[in-house]
Amino acid sequence: MLLKDKVLLVTGGSKGIGRAIAIGAARQGARVGINYAGDEAAAESAVKEIRGFGGEAFALRGDVADPASATAFVAAAVEAYGRIDTFVNNAGICPFHGFLDMPVDVVDRTIKVNLNGAYYMCQAAANQMVRQGKKANGFAGSIVAVSSISALVGGEFQTHYTPTKAGVLSLMQSTAIALGKHGIRCNAVLPGTILTDINKDDLADEGKRSYMEGRIPLGRLGQPEDLAGPVIFLACEELAGYVTGASLLVDGGAFVNLQ
Template identity: 35%
Template sequence: MVTGGSRGIGKAIALRLARDGFAVAIGYAGSQDRADNTVDEIKATGGRAIAVKGNVAEPGDVTALFSAAQETFGRIDAVVSNAGEMELAPIREDSLAVFDRMMDTNVRGTFLVLAKAAEMLPHGGRIVALSSSVIAKATPGYGPYIASKSAVEGLVHVLANELRGRKVTVNAVAPGPVGTELFLKGKTEEQISMLANMAPLQRLGEPNDIANAVAFLLGTDGGWVNSQVVRVNGGFA
């Protein structure tokens, strides 16, 4: 299962996991056309996929997503909590609405997805939540976003301990700057170039860079990695 799987990093994760042999349940909140296109791409290569619309911050929608995956595929082996929002705002009282939106999707939504995953995953399941490498930069304007992603990392560490005895791994992947529609929105060419050159590898990440790390954590080779934050950022931080 991949929440926020209809575009950007989430879509790349869904497509990579399908290539690895997973049947994929895609959760989405926006465009049905985008979600259907992702499902069609997976099916075109012989994979299995469904798309389920819902808001990860609503318990009923999260339950419906998990139920649809369970009913369609018979079981749920791995969950990727990717759905999120990013808005820039300074730490001021008039930024409270932005802060609330970020906490609603990024923290409440992740909490609900992780909670349902903990309830439904079998012995040996895998959970990955998406964080952000910007946490280490403390960049002005990112206060609400950094607060929300710091909370995500805290939830990952705690849940890994709460699932002791079930051989379920819980990890986070923290991307650096990735050239997605969400990241590029509102930025000038100069800003994009500056961000690309901050990493020693001197480029923006690509969605597949992040998908590859998630696939490792969900695959056989990632079985001994637990309660970790994997910073996939080209050396950005």
């Protein structure tokens, strides 16, 4: 129960990595709030699963690209639980497309969701943590952003996506500096190739999937649940109280093997 009685919010929490983080945190005692974009059934399913093992959870629909959704999500959490202890920025999109004919609307939407959405969501959460003030142990909260190995390496069909994930990583480094004095820790996790809805079509090709697996020292693609532990570690004051501005690769060793 590493997060017993803590409040953790996660964007894009109805599916994939976000859902795994929400459920994993709830199993560690956290009260959870889930933001989701459109799949109400998936969000309700996640909440039901958490409540099924005795956890507390709520889900709120909202487009992270809209700054108003950030303040609404934070307000809903405060109304439900009275405070926020950890905010996990996870929501992101990656519609694969070539560079030379990349549609303007695809670029704009990807930036608005992945980068702008992260900025406004983290800003709203940080303001609430500052209002709450530091606890007796000197901490006011933690922010964890899901960046990507793509922040460090390029991708032929991800020219619109990789800059946003590099931006999210940079955002955590800068907010770690800006918010340290308030007792707020800010860190990033960088997943490698994780099997989610974002890449399921791309990895449906057995040849490509085998190739990707062959580049990973641990010999397999990641599962959403592989991110839950690292995020819980970064959220836990007892374990990671002196960790801020850090980036944690969760990629099965893929990055160090790309040489």
